[in-house]
Amino acid sequence: MLKLKDIITLSREFYDKVKPFDSYYGYEEHVVTVGACASIISAACGLDVMKAGIMGYAHDIGKLISCEKKDKTFHGLTGYEYFKSIGENELAQVCLTHSFPNINFKIEEYISYGKENIEKSKSILQTINITDYDRVIQLSDLLVNFDGRNVLYDNIKGRMTYIENAYNVNHKNIRIKYKNAIRLKLYLERKYNINIYKLLGVK
Numbered sequence: 001m002l003k004l005k006d007i008i009t010l011s012r013e014f015y016d017k018v019k020p021f022d023s024y025y026g027y028e029e030h031v032v033t034v035g036a037c038a039s040i041i042s043a044a045c046g047l048d049v050m051k052a053g054i055m056g057y058a059h060d061i062g063k064l065i066s067c068e069k070k071d072k073t074f075h076g077l078t079g080y081e082y083f084k085s086i087g088e089n090e091l092a093q094v095c096l097t098h099s100f101p102n103i104n105f106k107i108e109e110y111i112s113y114g115k116e117n118i119e120k121s122k123s124i125l126q127t128i129n130i131t132d133y134d135r136v137i138q139l140s141d142l143l144v145n146f147d148g149r150n151v152l153y154d155n156i157k158g159r160m161t162y163i164e165n166a167y168n169v170n171h172k173n174i175r176i177k178y179k180n181a182i183r184l185k186l187y188l189e190r191k192y193n194i195n196i197y198k199l200l201g202v203k
């Protein structure tokens with residue numbers, strides 16, 4: 001697997017080329033914090049902490065490779081295709097899976113990312129064996145904001161409100177997303193006998 005320094009360098013190069021946001025730092029704060037959450041949760045679960053941290057840092061790289069809105073792409077698929085193209089299969093998988101806590105989703109739940117992108121993502125997901133690393137990154141991403149303020153939310157509900165407003169996701173789909181997030185949290189808590197909010201110091 002690529003080292004942290006390699007991914008930081010790659011990310012910065014992609015950002016400088018594409019400039020998908022006004023500032024790189026909202027992005028960086030997000031992925032660093034997702035990596036930190038993923039490492040802490042993984043340590044409590046007895047998983048590989050280093051691997052989870054790298055995955056957390058790398059999971060959103062697709063957002064730097066193309067401009068989602070302008071190019072009508074979906075960052076999960078963009079990141080997946082990029083890491084696949086350089087033989088980084090585990091990083092590719094986490095890029096794709098991080099947005100889908102329930103792989104049996106309906107296309108309309110993610111329609112804002114474009115029907116074709118989501119159909120393609122869904123068909124790849126059917127061939128993937130979801131691991132607890134995927135789940136840890138999914139959950140970490142569900143707790144960490146993207147705008148550089150309140151980067152670690154108090155709870156999943158706060159992050160849902162942010163997603164609803166920032167990405168203009170309809171309320172019904174947010175409720176589905178919230179249910180999936182809670183199911184995911186309970187799955188990890190029961191399997192590893194941990195309390196995720198307590199681990200991270202959130203409520």
Ligand SMILES: [Fe+2]
Pocket residue numbers: 030034059060141
């Ligand atoms: Fe993310």
